[in-house]
Structure formats: C-alpha cells, structure tokens
Amino acid sequence: xxxxxxxxxxxxxxxxxxxxxxxxxxxxxxxxxxxxxxxxxxxxxxxxxxxxxxxxxxxxxxxxxxxxxxxxxxxxxxxxxxxxxxxxxxxxxxxxxxxxxxxxxxxxxxxxxxxxxxxxxxxxxxxxxxxxxxxxxxxxxxxxxxxxxxxxxxxxxxxxxxxxxxxxxxxxxxxxxxxxxxxxxxxxxxxxxxxxxxxxxxxxxxxxxxxxxxxxxxxxxxxxxxxxxxxxxxxxxxxxxxxxxxxxxxxxxxxxxxxxx
Amino acid sequence: xxxxxxxxxxxxxxxxxxxxxxxxxxxxxxxxxxxxxxxxxxxxxxxxxxxxxxxxxxxxxxxxxxxxxxxxxxxxxxxxxxxxxxxxxxxxxxxxxxxxxxxxxxxxxxxxxxxxxxxxxxxxxxxxxxxxxxxxxxxxxxxxxxxxxxxxxxxxxxxxxxxxxxxxxxxxxxxxxxxxxxxxxxxxxxxxxxxxxxxxxxxxxxxxxxxxxxxxxxxxxxxxxxxxxxxxxxxxxxxxxxxxxxxxxxxxxxxxxxxxxxxxxxxxxxxxxxxxxxxxxxxxxxxxxxxxxxxxxxxxxxxx
Amino acid sequence: xxxxxxxxxxxxxxxxxxxxxxxxxxxxxxxxxxxxxxxxxxxxxxxxxxxxxxxxxxxxxxxxxxxxxxxxxxxxxxxxxxxxxxxxxxxxxxxxxxxxxxxxxxxxxxxxxxxxxxxxxxxxxxxxxxxxxxxxxxxxxxxxxxxxxxxxxxxxxxxxxxxxxxxxxxxxxxxxxxxxxxxxxxxxxxxxxxxxxxxxxxxxxxxxxxxxxxxxxxxxxxxxxxxxxxxxxxxxxxxxxxxxxxxxxxxxxxxxxxxxxxxxxxxxxxxxxxxxxxxxxxxxxxxxxxxxxxxxxxxxxxxxxxxxxxxxxxxxxxxxxxxxxxxxxxxxxxxxxxxxxxxxxxxxxxxxxxxxxxxxxxxxxxxxxxxxxxxxxxxxxxxxxx
Ligand SMILES: Nc1ncnc2c1ncn2[C@@H]1O[C@H](COP(=O)(O)OP(=O)(O)OP(=O)(O)O)[C@@H](O)[C@H]1O
Ligand SMILES: [Mg+2]
Numbered sequence: 001x002x003x004x005x006x007x008x009x010x011x012x013x014x015x016x017x018x019x020x021x022x023x024x025x026x027x028x029x030x031x032x033x034x035x036x037x038x039x040x041x042x043x044x045x046x047x048x049x050x051x052x053x054x055x056x057x058x059x060x061x062x063x064x065x066x067x068x069x070x071x072x073x074x075x076x077x078x079x080x081x082x083x084x085x086x087x088x089x090x091x092x093x094x095x096x097x098x099x100x101x102x103x104x105x106x107x108x109x110x111x112x113x114x115x116x117x118x119x120x121x122x123x124x125x126x127x128x129x130x131x132x133x134x135x136x137x138x139x140x141x142x143x144x145x146x147x148x149x150x151x152x153x154x155x156x157x158x159x160x161x162x163x164x165x166x167x168x169x170x171x172x173x174x175x176x177x178x179x180x181x182x183x184x185x186x187x188x189x190x191x192x193x194x195x196x197x198x199x200x201x202x203x204x205x206x207x208x209x210x211x212x213x214x215x216x217x218x219x220x221x222x223x224x225x226x227x228x229x230x231x232x233x234x235x236x237x238x239x240x241x242x243x244x245x246x247x248x249x250x251x252x253x254x255x256x257x258x259x260x261x
Numbered sequence: 262x263x264x265x266x267x268x269x270x271x272x273x274x275x276x277x278x279x280x281x282x283x284x285x286x287x288x289x290x291x292x293x294x295x296x297x298x299x300x301x302x303x304x305x306x307x308x309x310x311x312x313x314x315x316x317x318x319x320x321x322x323x324x325x326x327x328x329x330x331x332x333x334x335x336x337x338x339x340x341x342x343x344x345x346x347x348x349x350x351x352x353x354x355x356x357x358x359x360x361x362x363x364x365x366x367x368x369x370x371x372x373x374x375x376x377x378x379x380x381x382x383x384x385x386x387x388x389x390x391x392x393x394x395x396x397x398x399x400x401x402x403x404x405x406x407x408x409x410x411x412x413x414x415x416x417x418x419x420x421x422x423x424x425x426x427x428x429x430x431x432x433x434x435x436x437x438x439x440x441x442x443x444x445x446x447x448x449x450x451x452x453x454x455x456x457x458x459x460x461x462x463x464x465x466x467x468x469x470x471x472x473x474x475x476x477x478x479x480x481x482x483x484x485x486x487x488x489x490x491x492x493x494x495x496x497x498x499x500x501x502x503x504x505x506x507x508x509x510x511x512x513x514x515x516x517x518x519x520x521x522x523x524x525x526x527x528x529x530x531x532x533x534x535x536x537x538x539x540x541x542x543x544x545x546x547x548x549x550x551x552x553x554x555x556x557x558x559x560x561x562x563x564x565x
Numbered sequence: 566x567x568x569x570x571x572x573x574x575x576x577x578x579x580x581x582x583x584x585x586x587x588x589x590x591x592x593x594x595x596x597x598x599x600x601x602x603x604x605x606x607x608x609x610x611x612x613x614x615x616x617x618x619x620x621x622x623x624x625x626x627x628x629x630x631x632x633x634x635x636x637x638x639x640x641x642x643x644x645x646x647x648x649x650x651x652x653x654x655x656x657x658x659x660x661x662x663x664x665x666x667x668x669x670x671x672x673x674x675x676x677x678x679x680x681x682x683x684x685x686x687x688x689x690x691x692x693x694x695x696x697x698x699x700x701x702x703x704x705x706x707x708x709x710x711x712x713x714x715x716x717x718x719x720x721x722x723x724x725x726x727x728x729x730x731x732x733x734x735x736x737x738x739x740x741x742x743x744x745x746x747x748x749x750x751x752x753x754x755x756x757x758x759x760x761x762x763x764x765x766x767x768x769x770x771x772x773x774x775x776x777x778x779x780x781x782x783x784x785x786x787x788x789x790x791x792x793x794x795x796x797x798x799x800x801x802x803x804x805x806x807x808x809x810x811x812x813x814x815x816x817x818x819x820x821x822x823x824x825x826x827x828x829x830x831x832x833x834x835x836x837x838x839x840x841x842x843x844x845x846x847x848x849x850x851x852x853x854x855x856x857x858x859x860x861x862x863x864x865x866x867x868x869x870x871x872x873x874x875x876x877x878x879x880x881x882x883x884x885x886x887x888x889x890x891x892x893x894x895x896x897x898x899x900x901x902x903x904x905x906x907x908x909x910x911x912x913x914x915x916x917x918x919x920x921x922x923x924x925x926x927x928x929x930x931x932x933x934x935x936x937x938x939x940x941x942x943x944x945x946x947x948x949x950x951x
Contacts, residue, residue, distance in 0.1 A: 052832060054828065054831075054832075073831070073836075074831040074832055075831050075833075075834045075835055075836045075837075076834075076836075078832065078833060078834030079834050083832075084832055086829070086832075090826050090828065090829035090832075091829070092821070092822050092825040092826060092829065092830075093825060093826075094821075094825060095818075095821060095822065095825060095939075095940075096939045096940060098940075098942075099818060099821075099822075099939075099940060102815075102818060103818060103819070103822050103830075103833045103835075104833055106815070106819065106833045106834045106835050107833075107834035109815060110815055110819070110834075110835075111814060111815050111816070113811070113816065113843060113847075115814075116810060116811055116814035116815070116816050117807060117810050117811065117814075120810070123813075123814050123815075123945075124944070124945040124946060126815075127942055127945045128945055128946075131942060131945075150939055150941055151939075152939070168833070172833065172834060297733075297734035297737075297738070299737075352924055352928065355928050356927070356928065359927075359931065360676075361733055362676050362678065362733075363927045363931050365678055365733060365734060365737060366678065366880070366884060366923055366927050367923070367924055367927045367928065369678075369680065369737075369877065369880070369923065370920045370921070370922075370923030370924035370927065371920070371924060372920075373874075373877055373916055373917070373919065373920035373923075374917060374920035374921060374924065376916075377914075377916045377917040377920060378917065381913060381914065381917060491873065495738065495741060495742065495745075498734075498738055499738070499742075502735070502738070532753070535749075535753050536749065536750075536753065538745065538749065539745070539746045539749055539750065542742030542743075542745065542746055543746075545738070545739075545742060546727055546739055546742060549727075549728075549731060549735050549738075549739060550727045550730075553730070553731075553735065
C-alpha cells in the first residue's frame with residue numbers, strides 16, 4: 001500500500017464539445033490537506049465531481065487507496081470512504097438539521113425493509129446511537145446546531161449551513177473529504193473561524209485526508225500542505241502554497257485577479 | 262398496392278400535421294419555463310368545441326361560406342388564446358417559485374377542469390358530437406390516392422401556422438426573447454428580457470396552434486368528444502419528447518415519426534388498430550429510456 | 566387527567582359531528598354544519614392558547630388518543646345500521662385511504678407523481694376476479710389477497726425499471742401511458758372479460774365466516790357491508806402502521822432525502838435505485854391489496870373502475886390531505902370519497918370539484934390540510950429531546 005490515498009492520472013472531462021478538464025494528474029498523500037485553486041471556470045469543481053463519481057472522465061483513471069474508482073457510482077464511493085460538500089450548499093433544506101447529519105451516516109447505518117418493519121428495538125437503538133453521535137459531531141462545530149436540531153436546515157444562518165454540510169460529510173467517517181469552497185459567502189471573521197475548524201478536523205479524525213477548493217488565498221495558505229493550480233482545465237502548477245504563489249505561470253493566470261488576498 | 266401505400270402516406274401526413282400543432286406548444290412551454298402543460302391537450306379540445314359552438318350559432322344565421330369559416334377560425338383562435346393566457350396567469354404564474362411538482366399538479370388539475378367543464382356545460386357534452394363540414398367536399402384523385410379537399414386545407418393551414426410561428430420566433434423581437442429565455446433564463450433576464458411577457462406570448466402561440474389544431478382535427482375526424490384532449494395531449498407531449506423537448510423543429514419531426522410508426526403499427530401489427538395507442542406509448546417509453554433528449558435535443562449535463 | 570379528558574371530549578366530538586354530517590338530510594343543513602366546522606377549526610388554530618392546549622393534550626397522551634380513536638372508528642359505522650348504503654360508502658372510503666397511502670409511497674415520499682396508480686388497484690382486483698370467479702379456484706382468501714398484492718407489485722416493478730432514471734414530467738407521462746396501456750389491455754382482452762369485466766366474484770370467506778352473510782348480534786341484523794367495513798378497516802390500520810414504521814425508519818428518511826435533492830442524496834451514499842424499488846414495490850403491493858378487498862365487495866369489476874380519472878382522484882386525495890402525512894392522507898381520502906355521495910345533486914360535478922381542489926390546494930395550501938411534520942424522534946424512547 002502506497003502512502004498516496006488518491007491518484008489522478010491524466011483525466012480529461014468533457015461536456016459536449018467543451019473540455020472542462022484536460023489531461024490533469026496529481027496525487028494526494030494520506031493525511032494531507034490538499035488545496036485546489038484556479039480562476040473561475042478553471043475546472044476545479046469538475047475534478048471534484050469526477051473524484052466523487054458524479055462525472056466520469058472520458059480518458060484517464062482515478063485510483064483511491066490503489067483501487068481504480070473511475071466510473072464507480074457516487075453512493076459506492078461514499079461507502080469506500082469519500083465524502084464531499086458542494087460549492088452551492090446542497091443540504092436537504094426541508095429536513096431538520098439533525099436529519100441532515102443522520103443522513104450523512106447512511107452508509108454505516110442503513111437498514112433493510114424487514115428490520116424497519118419487524119425489528120423496532122433495533123431501529124430505536126440505532127436512532128438513539130446515531131442521534132447521540134450526530135449531536136457530538138454538531139457540538140464540535142457549533143453547539144448552536146444542536147440547539148436547532150429540529151429546525152429546517154434552510155432556517156440556519158449562512159455560515160452554519162456551510163458547517164452543517166461539513167458535519168454531514170464527516171458523519172460518514174470518510175477517509176477522504178472533498179470540500180468545495182467551504183468559505184463561500186462567509187465574511188472574513190467567519191472564514192477565520194472556519195480555518196481553525198478545518199484544522200481541528202484532523203484532530204477529531206486522525207488520518208483524514210482533505211481536498212479543499214478555495215478562492216480565499218489566506219485560507220489556502222493557512223491550512224493546506226500542498227496546492228494544485230488549474231487554469232482553463234489544465235494543471236499549471238503544484239507544490240506548497242509558497243512555491244505556487246511565486247510560480248510565474250500561476251501569476252500570469254491570475255493576472256487581473258490577485259493571489260495575496 | 263401503390264394506392265394503399267400512398268393512402269397510408271397521406272394518413273401519416275395528416276396525423277403528423279395535426280400532432281405538430283399540439284407538440285409545438287409543449288416544446289415551447291418546456292423551453293421557456295421547464296413546464297409540461299398537461300392541460301395543453303384540453304386547449305386543443307376546447308378549440309374544437311368553441312368552433313362547434315360558434316358554428317351552431319353564427320352559421321345558423323348566415324350559412325357556411327368562406328367568410329363564416331374564416332371568422333370561425335379567427336374567433337376560435339381568439340378565445341383559445343384568452344384561455345391559454347388565463348391558464349398562465351391564474352394557475353401557473355402564482356407557482357413561479359414553487360417546486361416543479363406543484364406546477365405539474367396544477368396543470369393536471371386544469372386539464373381535468375377544462376375537460377369536465379366542457380362535458381358538463383356544453384349541451385349534451387358527454388356524447389360525441391358531429392363536427393360541421395367546414396371545408397368543401399370535393400375529392401381529388403392523385404397518384405391513385407383519393408384526396409378530399411378538406412385534407413388539402415388542413416395541410417395548408419398547418420403549414421401556414423407552422424411557418425408563421427417559425428418566422429415569429431426567429432425574426433421578431435418577442436420571438437427572439439422566447440429563444441433567449443429558452444436558452445438561458447438568467448442571461449435573458451440580465452439582457453432585459455421581460456420574462457413574464459415572454460411566457461405570456463408563448464402561451465398565446467402555443468394555445469393558438471393547439472386551438473386551431475382542434476378545429477382541423479374536428480374537420481379531419483368529423484366527430485369530437487370532450488375527452489379527446491387527453492389522448493391529444495399525451496400524443497403531443499410524446500411527439501415533442503421524441504423530437505427533443507425544447508426544440509421546435511424537433512417537435513415537428515417527432516410528430517411525423519410518431520404518425521409514421523403509428524400508421525405502420527396499425528396497418529401491419531396483429532391487433533394493431535386496437536392497440537394503436539399502446540404501441541405509441543411503448544415507443545415513447547423506449548425513447549425516454551434510451552434517448553431522453555429525443556432525436557434533435559442536446560444531451561444536457563446536470564450542473565452540480 | 567385533564568388532558569385525557571380533553572382528548573376524550575375532542576375525539577367524541579369529532580365522532581358525533583361526522584355521524585351527524587353524514588346523517589343530515591338537508592343540503593342546507595349540511596352546508597351550515599360544514600361552515601361551522603371550518604370556522605371552529607380556523608378559530609381554534611388561530612387561537613394560540615387553544616392550539617397549545619390541544620397539542621399538549623394530544624402529545625402527552627398519545628397512546629390513549631390513538632387507542633380511543635381506533636375504538637371510535639370501530640363504533641362509527643354502527644350509527645348507520647339503518648342504511649347499508651352508507652356503510653358501503655364508508656367502506657369504499659376506507660379502501661381509498663389504503664390506496665392513497667400506497668400512492669403516497671411514490672408521490673409523497675419521492676415526489677413521483679404517478680398518474681396511473683389506479684392500474685395497480687385494477688390489477689389487484691382483476692387478480693382476485695380471475696382466480697375466484699373466472700377460474701373458480703378455492704384458495705384461502707388471505708392467499709388470494711397476498712397474490713393480488715404480489716401481482717400488482719410485479720407490475721409495479723415492471724414500471725419501476727424503465728422509469729428508473731426519470732423524474733417529474735417524464736415520469737408522469739410514462740405512468741399515464743402505463744395506466745392507459747393496462748386499462749386498454751384489460752378492456753380489449755377477451756381473457757379478462759373485455760369491457761364487460763368480471764361478474765359474480767364470490768364474497769370473501771375468512772376463518773369460516775362469509776363476509777357476504779348478514780350476521781345477527783344482540784338481536785340486531787347487521788348488514789353484510791359491515792363485515793367488509795371491519796375487514797377493510799383492519800387492513801387499513803395495518804397499512805397505516807406499516808407506512809408509519811417505514812416513514813420513521815432510515816428508509817423513510819432516505820426517501821425524503823432523495824426527494825429533496827437526489828444528487829446530494831447520492832453523495833451521502835444513498836443508492837437511489839434501491840429506494841425507488843422499495844417505493845414501487847410497497848406502493849403497488851398496497852394498491853393490489855386494496856383491489857383485493859374491492860373486487861369481492863363489488864361482486865363485479867370492469868375496466869371503467871380503474872381509469873385515469875381514478876388515478877387523478879387518488880392524487881387529489883393525497884394533495885388535499887397533506888403530502889407525506891399519514892393522518893392527513895387518510896383525512897383527504899375519506900373526505901373525497903364521502904363528499905360526492907353527500908352532494909348527490911352535485912355528483913356529476915365530482916371530477917370538476919376534484920380538479921378545483923387540486924388547483925386551489927396547490928396554489929393556496931400546497932402542504933395540504935394536515936402538513937407533514939419534522940421528525941422529532943419522540944418514538945425512540947431514552948434520549949429525550951430537551
Ligand atoms: N454540467 C456542466 N455542463 C456543461 N458545462 C459545464 C458543466 N459543469 C461545468 N461546466 C463547464 O466546465 C468548466 C469548468 O467548470 P467548473 O465548475 O469545474 O469550474 P470551477 O473551477 O469550479 O469554477 P468556479 O471557481 O467558478 O467554481 C466551465 O467552463 C463550466 O462552464
Ligand atoms: Mg467550482
């Protein structure tokens with residue numbers, strides 16, 4: 001078993017005629033926090049979607065724990081240890097905060113029809129355990145989530161919605177978690193808190209590997225071990241944040257935008 | 262042999278034209294507001310009943326001549342357009358921000374409402390009604406086919422409507438706004454397109470085509486019944502699906518494809534005639550399963 | 566104690582009012598009653614204090630409320646001993662409650678608007694008709710009932726597989742087509758009796774009792790329809806129980822997740838296909854069971870009993886009562902199956918009124934009469950919510 005948890009080999013992803021990602025390769029080490037940055041439309045989200053099984057690359061392969069996962073369906077990948085959040089939060093808005101987190105545990109706790117109908121002791125015990133676990137997880141992020149556990153997810157303040165989505169993803173006990181712009185829509189103070197929380201996740205879940213897409217360069221600089229830079233669907237640089245931010249190709253790609261937010 | 266083949270061909274053309282008039286509406290509504298209007302087939306039916314009603318009253322006084330028939334078309338067109346607008350303003354617009362499920366349900370409700378309304382309030386509405394002969398009854402013989410003059414009128418009027426619609430959508434400003442909205446609603450909004458007005462215009466066009474289609478359908482089959490909008494609606498929807506929802510020309514192609522398969526099925530399959538509609542549904546379901554984007558639609562990738 | 570009394574009084578009141586509402590002869594009187602009920606509910610719901618007290622009373626003596634409710638439902642038809650027709654109408658109402666709950670497995674749980682649901686009902690009924698009347702097989706009725714459910718379920722799965730990837734309109738179109746195809750087929754096939762349907766379906770006989778017989782209890786001659794009512798009621802309660810258990814399990818939770826956002830659901834590891842199969846299997850099975858009660862009750866079934874209009878009626882029931890709320894659906898189904906009988910003069914307008922109900926509810930009260938509630942997990946015991 002290699003120390004790489006994820007290996008992406010020469011993937012190309014195409015929508016009709018548009019090549020959103022072209023011949024991109026990278027490896028992510030176990031326990032690493034790996035950043036993906038790049039201008040708008042660079043293909044960051046598309047790569048995440050490919051890793052989590054929502055899109056299938058037209059060419060190239062993706063290996064997770066040395067297993068070829070190219071084209072494997074998303075729900076199976078969750079079972080194998082990949083969880084994710086979405087750039088535009090995709091919570092279950094009309095379900096309660098608690099239900100959202102409970103659903104995150106689906107792969108570990110799912111039950112068949114027979115049990116649901118005939119073994120209520122099991123069902124009740126399962127719910128008691130899950131609720132306890134969910135509450136602990138929510139408390140870790142924000143005790144207020146626990147207080148609002150029976151409210152609709154849509155009623156939460158923005159920053160808590162983003163947190164809840166991370167909670168939900170963590171609830172599956174993933175080995176690899178993919179975060180798509182977790183700070184989107186947050187103000188600087190909230191972003192700072194989020195940074196601390198992201199670092200703390202590794203205390204909570206030892207050995208967890210994270211891939212984070214971000215536009216907030218301070219966050220990327222502050223939490224990531226290594227960064228991949230994309231532009232127009234192509235990989236243009238990779239390395240520590242310090243390395244990539246002095247890479248001339250990166251600077252020219254960001255010309256107009258700025259790297260040192 | 263030649264004559265049966267050409268007679269069947271004629272059937273295909275007739276059916277295809279009639280289906281097109283309904284299918285175009287489906288495809289337009291879907292384009293501008295992702296809506297399948299389950300009441301659209303009933304607007305088609307409404308057209309034929311309005312025409313029948315007008316005929317019973319107006320023609321009673323003045324007899325059938327070119328002028329009364331023209332008037333019949335105009336007034337019927339006007340009334341179905343009003344009906345279409347009412348459907349939009351009263352039931353669909355209030356649901357603009359509701360989940361799609363609600364819009365689907367409301368059009369189902371409207372569909373039943375129109376159908377039952379005609380059944381209950383049209384004199385003897387539950388029975389089939391003979392449709393007046395609004396076209397001359399001469400028959401021409403051509404390549405061994407017997408072509409009633411009415412058929413020629415139906416084809417010509419259908420072509421006229423489709424061409425007029427096509428010119429409107431492609432050449433006028435309002436038509437452009439329909440296309441822009443269909444392509445990308447947000448972008449259209451930013452370019453200053455009045456979405457509400459655009460949708461209303463779409464309802465006008467769709468309902469007009471369907472309503473006139475209803476009259477032509479009456480003239481073709483010479484009987485009409487309150488529940489015929491149901492099958493018409495399903496057929497129209499099916500044609501637009503087969504052609505590729507959202508694509509106007511796809512709807513026309515789809516209509517002729519369905520008309521063709523149906524005619525062949527009815528002629529050559531055992532029990533084909535009785536199971537004609539079942540046969541159509543099976544074709545559509547196969548399409549939905551293997552090529553949901555239809556013949557001419559583009560494959561869409563859901564944005565995540 | 567005060568709370569128990571409140572529950573007792575309220576439930577008795579509901580019983581008395583509903584008996585009265587069905588018994589009252591004059592249309593004006595009925596309408597007056599209806600208006601005052603609506604007014605009372607409206608006022609009660611608006612007044613915080615009353616609402617709170619009622620909610621509190623019912624939630625703190627839930628078990629009592631439930632058992633009392635069931636007892637009262639069992640008593641309900643006894644008020645109509647003088648008119649077997651009403652007992653029959655109420656029984657049909659119960660059958661429709663079963664159907665609406667079955668439909669909700671797709672419509673409410675997954676947002677799949679099945680506009681051909683009556684087909685499963687028909688398939689269940691025809692299965693019974695064919696077995697018992699056409700082929701005259703003497704199988705124990707419970708086996709026949711099970712077979713009806715299973716045959717309907719097989720058709721449910723047949724519909725489920727090709728529609729696996731479909732949502733919204735495409736799904737609804739396909740279900741319409743399916744419903745029509747089933748209707749046309751039983752109408753055209755000689756094997757199923759064609760348009761004439763199946764006649765002389767024997768009554769249910771169960772544990773040595775024949776539900777077609779009129780039994781005498783304490784000197785009263787009970788109409789045979791009452792037997793069917795009680796049988797249907799037991800099945801209805803079972804179906805409701807199963808629906809409740811599933812809703813309050815991870816299956817129900819996963820259904821709702823898929824309904825809200827299928828992509829997010831997949832990203833939680835939910836295998837959508839499995840859950841759609843569950844919904845179709847359970848929903849169509851329930852409809853088949855309803856058909857198995859319907860056929861022997863009627864004694865005669867025909868394709869016209871299972872049309873598009875019937876499917877729409879079932880959808881209207883769920884929408885009126887409250888999507889994904891079992892009590893709501895039961896209420897909606899019962900109201901809509903009783904109302905046309907009550908408004909005899911208006912019975913021609915039945916479908917028109919159903920259509921209006923769908924339209925108005927969707928626009929003004931999409932959550933239905935009794936909206937669904939957020940899961941509070943107060944059934945699990947132990948870890949109470951604070
Ligand atoms: N489902 C889709 N269908 C068609 N094109 C798509 C789809 N998803 C993404 N694209 C296109 O692929 C390209 C890359 O998109 P992607 O969302 O991966 O960018 P991104 O780097 O995440 O940008 P942002 O920073 O704005 O989130 C864009 O040109 C986008 O329009
Ligand atoms: Mg992105």
